[in-house]
Structures are given as structure tokens and as C-alpha cells.
Amino acid sequence: MYTVDELRAIIKEELDKKEYIQEPYSLFEPILYILEDGGKRLRPLLTLMAYNLYREDIEKVLKSAIGIEIFHNYTLLHDDVMDDAELRRGRPTVHKKWNSNVAILSGDAAAITAYQCIEHCEDKYLRRAIDFFNQVAMDVCRGQQYDMLFETRNDVSEEEYIKMIYLKTSVLLAGSLRHGALLADAPEHEYNALYEFGGYLGLAFQLQDDLLDSYGDQRLGKAIGGDILEGKKTYLMITAMSHADEATREMLRTAYRDPALSDAEKIGKVKSIYDRLDVPRLTEQQIQLRFERALSILDTLSVAPSRTQRMRDYAMSLMDRKN
Structure with a gap:
């Protein structure tokens, strides 16, 4: 290998x-x-x-x-x-x-x-390969459209957000894995399993991106709080909105555009709400849940564990990051 x-x-x-x-x-x-x-x-x-x-x-x-x-x-x-x-x-x-x-x-x-x-690719795979990729390409467009629609909404649910990032980000990772396995003549249930693995891995990766934007390690050079300053509807923001009272939700909606606050004060104000509502821990739970689901799928493949271990190690390296 x-x-x-x-x-x-x-x-x-x-x-x-x-x-x-x-x-x-x-x-x-x-x-x-x-x-x-x-x-x-x-x-x-x-x-x-x-x-x-x-x-x-x-x-x-x-x-x-x-x-x-x-x-x-x-x-x-x-x-x-x-x-x-x-x-x-x-x-x-x-x-x-x-x-x-x-x-x-x-x-x-x-x-x-x-x-x-x-x-x-070989002719025997061509029709399926193109059909599969057409599905992925259309899903990416659907995800981008949902993301644009969410910009004007204040009532985006956690479920809707997960669906959006799955389409916009995860399906292309999933489709990459399925494409490689298909062309290697893997059994249908296995290239579909690898698609599912990529979907869960992509969700874990994107949710971690949301978390790191607000709680990453500044010592490693990442600018912290960009999503907050842009008023983006990340998983952290949506989770906070779903757990907050109306007065707190109004603060979350308006903090990023408050001219009386410096950028550091805006970030600090929103993060203090996140901390009070236990948002970082709730986000970590969702990351771990999807990552563990992804890894468990590798155990269902017929290939030797020594071969899947490299995929497992690489997935773990993707999640072992501070910025």
C-alpha cells in the first residue's frame, strides 16, 4: 500500500x-x-x-x-x-x-x-461514475443555495444547518471515496459504505471548523472570531439561539454589527453567551458522535484491518488540529 x-x-x-x-x-x-x-x-x-x-x-x-x-x-x-x-x-x-x-x-x-x-475510467464503470458524480455536483449546488437562503433567516434549525453543510461540504468528500472504490471494483455495498463514511467524516470536520473559528489556538496563528464578526450562522450560533431566551437571542443577532463595540468586545460578548449556554461542549458532542460513526463504518469493510488502518489514521489526523 x-x-x-x-x-x-x-x-x-x-x-x-x-x-x-x-x-x-x-x-x-x-x-x-x-x-x-x-x-x-x-x-x-x-x-x-x-x-x-x-x-x-x-x-x-x-x-x-x-x-x-x-x-x-x-x-x-x-x-x-x-x-x-x-x-x-x-x-x-x-x-x-x-x-x-x-x-x-x-x-x-x-x-x-x-x-x-x-x-x-474503464467503460464498465463510466456510466455509474458519471451518474454518481452528477448527483454529488447537484448536491453541492443545493447546499450552496441553502447557505445563501439561510443568510436572511433567523430561525435556521440545527437539523437544517446539518443538512446544508452535508450537501455543501460532506458529499464531495463522500463522493471522492465512492469514486475511488467504484473504479477499484469494490462491491456495491462497500463503495456505498465508504460514501457514508465520508459523509460523517465531512460533518465532523465542518463542525470542528465552526468550533475552531471561535475557540481555536491563537498561538498557532489562527484569527479567532471571524464567523462572529461576520454574523455567520454557524452550528455554535444556531445552537446558542435554540437554547437562549429572547433577550439573549437579540444580543446574538445584533452584537456583530454594534458600532459601540470593538471587534474584540463583539467576540467576547458572543463567546460569553456560548460559554454560559454550554455551546462548546454541545458542539464537541456532535463532532465526536459523527466521527465515531465514521470510524465504525470502516469496520464493516471486507478488506484487511491493516489496510483500513491507514484510512482510520488519516481520518484521526484530520480531526487532530488546533487551527
Whole structure:
């Protein structure tokens, strides 16, 4: 079996070939810009890891894995335009470096390029692979729409929020795992089990992101409280709203835009409410519940435990973070 570091190196080498770059260069340059930024490259790594549970000839799934990474970055291009985000991974976003028209059109080209890569698989898997990925792609769009709708609502429930982050974030992780296992000729119940594993892992990861934004380790360089200052409806905010009285809910709704408060005071005010309502502990419970469900699914696979252990170790490393 390949190690995680070996798989990362293989992904980087494949991306460095830049085979997806075509003419006119100006259409594809923004795609190159956002891909060379790196990030975790979590999705192609999970694709290769799932394939490698069953088979060693990972070159047969590599092009598809790259396609999934390109698709993920296409969603970031468009998300940044919709959010009018200034930075992505510490660098100017594409629509700030160029303009919104460039970001939209290059995003469209990235989506098409992604499909051209994803369909690089044996004919016997092609129809299912494309059908599965179409479902994932549509779910990501649904999740983004729910997220946008929630911006104007003050009554978003915990259940609705979990559904939104599942669609927006988890399904692409889940789909990456299913795609790799499918192309490795895994049994249907096992590639579906890996999809479920990815769904729970993605939820745990996103809920932890929500928690770390307010309670991360500042010594490691993470800016704390960004979600609070933006008035975002995170799991922490929604949980607090559901447990608070009306006067406290009004404070939660208005603190981030109170001109009389400094940024530090806004963050402190909201976090004091979170602490009083036991929100960090409640969030930790939800993270642990979903993470344990994810790990338990690995025990149902027919492959040797020595092979699933690498996936288990990698999942644990994803959750063992302070920022």
C-alpha cells in the first residue's frame, strides 16, 4: 500500500504536469492560479486511498482524482464571487486578482475540465461514475443555495444547518471515496459504505471548523472570531439561539454589527453567551458522535484491518488540529 505522503507526492506531480492547460491561456491561467495554491488536496487523496484499499495500480484512478480536485476548486472560484471574498488561502481571490467575469468563465471551464478528467475510467464503470458524480455536483449546488437562503433567516434549525453543510461540504468528500472504490471494483455495498463514511467524516470536520473559528489556538496563528464578526450562522450560533431566551437571542443577532463595540468586545460578548449556554461542549458532542460513526463504518469493510488502518489514521489526523 502507498503511504499518505507518497499519494500526496503523486497528486502534486500529476498537477504539476498542467495537462489541463489549453488555449487561450488567459482562460486557464486562473485555474492554474487556484490549483497551485495547494490547500489540503483532501478529495483526490481520499479518492486514491479508497482505490488503494482494494488495488495497487493507482494510475488507473489518478486522472479522475485530479478531476475531482479541479471540480472542488471550480466551486471555490464561484463561491468567492458570490461571497465577494477578498482572500483564499492567504492570496487574493481570482475575481479580485482579475475580475468577476474572468472568475465565472474560468470556473465554467474548470467544471468542464473536471468532467473530462473524471470520465477517464474503464467503460464498465463510466456510466455509474458519471451518474454518481452528477448527483454529488447537484448536491453541492443545493447546499450552496441553502447557505445563501439561510443568510436572511433567523430561525435556521440545527437539523437544517446539518443538512446544508452535508450537501455543501460532506458529499464531495463522500463522493471522492465512492469514486475511488467504484473504479477499484469494490462491491456495491462497500463503495456505498465508504460514501457514508465520508459523509460523517465531512460533518465532523465542518463542525470542528465552526468550533475552531471561535475557540481555536491563537498561538498557532489562527484569527479567532471571524464567523462572529461576520454574523455567520454557524452550528455554535444556531445552537446558542435554540437554547437562549429572547433577550439573549437579540444580543446574538445584533452584537456583530454594534458600532459601540470593538471587534474584540463583539467576540467576547458572543463567546460569553456560548460559554454560559454550554455551546462548546454541545458542539464537541456532535463532532465526536459523527466521527465515531465514521470510524465504525470502516469496520464493516471486507478488506484487511491493516489496510483500513491507514484510512482510520488519516481520518484521526484530520480531526487532530488546533487551527
